[in-house]
Amino acid sequence: MASDTVAALTSAVAPVVMVSAAGLLATGVQGKNLHLADRIRGLMTEYRHPDTTASRRAQITAQLPLFYRRIRLSQWSLDMIYLAILCFIVTSLLLASQLWFGSPAVPVTIFAVGVAVLVVALVLEFIEMWIALDTIRIEMRDVV
Secondary structure (H helix, E strand, C coil): CCHHHHHHHHHHHHHHHHHHHHHHHHHHHHHHHHHHHHHHHHHHHHHHCCCCCHHHHHHHHHHHHHHHHHHHHHHHHHHHHHHHHHHHHHHHHHHHHCCCCCCCHHHHHHHHHHHHHHHHHHHHHHHHHHHHHHHHHHHHCCCC
8 A cells, every 4th residue: 555545544433533532422412412401391390280380480481481491502512523523523534535636634624613613512511501590599599
């Protein structure tokens, strides 16, 4: 195998590591999305129950917009992670095809876009975590 072929195949494998890392992030964020959706459904069930007190309903009413914002942020983060995975896969394919086609500038640019999108996803997750503290404060308001 020619050294150019080995180099192209080796560089094409590098983005696969990023695909794996982003896949792990996606799994975690997806699990959190499911938990947030379940929590919203649980709060709505509790709110609609006739035995729920007015003060508890007020707590739930204060929490629901925060939970909705959290699930939207988390969903956007998940969208960004999937976009990053797509960028890394396309990068890998372009690097492998570099044996037959042009410049490495395009794959490098797409890889950089994938990394940037992954950073955006992480920032969204950090914002979501900060909002999570607000829901905890509301839940603990009458105790602490």
